[in-house]
Each structure stands twice: as structure tokens, then as C-alpha cells.
Amino acid sequence: MSGPTTRVLTVLELLQAHGQLGGGELAQRLGVNRRTVRRYIRILEDLGIPVMTEQGRYGGYRLVAGFKLPPMMFTNEETLAISLGLLSAKQLGLTDAAPAIASVQAKLERVMPDKLKGRARAISETARVILPRKEPNLDEHALDTLATATETARSVHFIYHAPQHPEMERNIDPYGLVFRQGRWYVTGFCHLRSAMRSFRLDRISEVQLLADRFTRPADFDAAEFLHQSFMAWNNTHAVSLTFHTDPATLASLFDPGEYCRDGIQQTADGLLMETHVDSFEWFASWLAQLTFTFTIHSPAELKHAVKAHATRLLDSCQ
Secondary structure, eight states: OSSSSHHHHHHHHHHHHHHHEEEHHHHHHTSSOHHHHHHHHHHHHHOOOOOOOOOOOOOOEEEEOOOOOTTTOOHHHHHHHHHHHHHHHTTTTTTHHHHHHHHHHHHHHHSSOOHHHHHHHHHHHOOOOOOOOOOOSSSSTHHHHHHHHHTTEEEEEEEEOOOOOOOOOEEEEEEEEEETTEEEEEEETTTTTTTTEEEEEEEEEEEEEEEEOOOOTOOOOOOOOHHHHHHHHHHHTEEEEESSOHHHHHTOOOOHHHHHHTOOOOSSSSSSEEEEEEEEHHHHHHTTOOSSEEEEEHHHHHHHHHHHHHHHHHHOOO
8 A cells, every 4th residue: 555545535435335344354455453444434424425433243334325435436556557557558469459548547537536537648658569460360359259258258169270280170168368478378278189288369250158067177277278288399499598697687588487488597607498388480589689698509490580580681771
């Protein structure tokens, strides 16, 4: 929490969301003592917000029946989070993202106080969120449909277009969606293979919701499953290279655990990374963004990809 004002607004949000809360629970949620909670309640009452206090073992605080919090009372931090979220959404491959985002911004501005409205507009005009370029999807509604299926725990049917393989129909129970390195992935239980699988959305078409329901495993982490899948896939390419920099500089650019199971090894020449990638071309373009030198040990295909990328960059300067 950033201060008393934010905590007072949080008390109001909690009471509207939960109906009634005891003083002890409010104190625990806010990280304050019961006396401070009572002071926050008095502030709400001074603002004209009707709060009922019930004594006894099962007592607590609740809003007067029928009272509703105005829908858009945002703090500066919340306004920043919403504005940056809308900026990011433009690059995440959402269907009709531009008109949808414009509509959301217009609705927010209609109910925001002038001060917050000005802050939201300033953020959208001056801030930029640069994410990896998204691969185009075969089915422009695939992300929307899969998000609905994941939320409602409904199975889906689609056609998967794997490279160098015939088209194949799949039925899966989608457990989660992950955006990684410019691509969307759906992770879940594949009925064809009777096992967990991950699928790239840019290789999926004709996604359809099915009537079948499923139960998602407790504490399932789609991002972690996808990460482990990358490490285990046989169709990825092993690469080995040394970064000529210090650990702090390297860690500021990416999380080693995102790319290699065993992390980064310190050697006399620098920081050795041995990992797997599914595209030499993509990895070459990523390496080209580094601000320090590196040495590629293997394979030769990665060296060729880096040279080809460097040639394209040099040709752009002519």
C-alpha cells in the first residue's frame, strides 16, 4: 500500500466485494492494527459513505444495503497499471485489439476525474511497451476462443498444422495460455495423445468450443510446463556459446532459467550457456541485440544464421 488514502479506498473496495469483514481480518489484509482500521472507517463515514458496525463475536463492518461504490475510483498506481496494460494489449494479437482498446479508454475517461483522465492520456501518449513481434495466427479468433475455453473449462477442437506433417484434428482440454518470445501457446490435455501437450497458436485453425467440460489440475502452471517442454523437446537444436561479460550485465538482459536448465556456467573465457532453441534464425536475431561480444561454439547452423543476419544488417546500411 502506498499510503493512508490508498488504504481507506481499499477498505471500501473490500467491504463492497465481501459484504462484511471483521476488524481483525481488515487489519490483517491492510497490514495495520485494529485501531487504524477504526480510524479508516471514521474517514469513510466523514466522506458520507454509510458503514454499519456490528458488535460481538461475529460482528464487523459492512456497507449499508444498496450502497454501491462508483465503478471507477482509481489511484495513480492503478491508473498506471491499466494504461500500461492497454498499451501491451495492442501487441498481444488480440482480435480487433485497436477498436476494443479505444473503446475501453473512452469508457474509462467518461467516469474518471479530470486529474486521472489527464494522467491516463499522458501515459498512452508518452509511454511505449515493446514486446517481441507476434507471429500471425491462421485463425484470427483462436486466442479469443481459447481464452473463453480456458476460463469456462470447456474442451476445444481445432486443426493443427505442424511443419512437414499433414494437417491433424485435435481435441484438447486447454489449461492455460502463454505468450513467449512473440508467440502464443495453449497448454492442456490432448485427447489424441492422452497426454499433456503445448500447441502454437500460429499453427492452429478452425478452433471450436465443445460441450465437454474438464477439471483443471490444482496449481497447474502453464508457463512452467511450457518452459519444461522446451527443455525436453527432441526437435529443438542444442547450442553452446560463451558470453564475454559479467553475470550482473547478463542477468539484466534476461533470466538464464528461461533459456537453460542448468543455468550459466562461469569459465575462464566468460559465461558459458548451453541450451536448446527451436529456431536458429530467431536466436541469431536475439544475439544481434546484445551489447557485448560472444563466441559460438556449436552448432555450425547457428554460426551460419548469425552471419546471414549480420549480412542483412550490413546490406541495410548501403
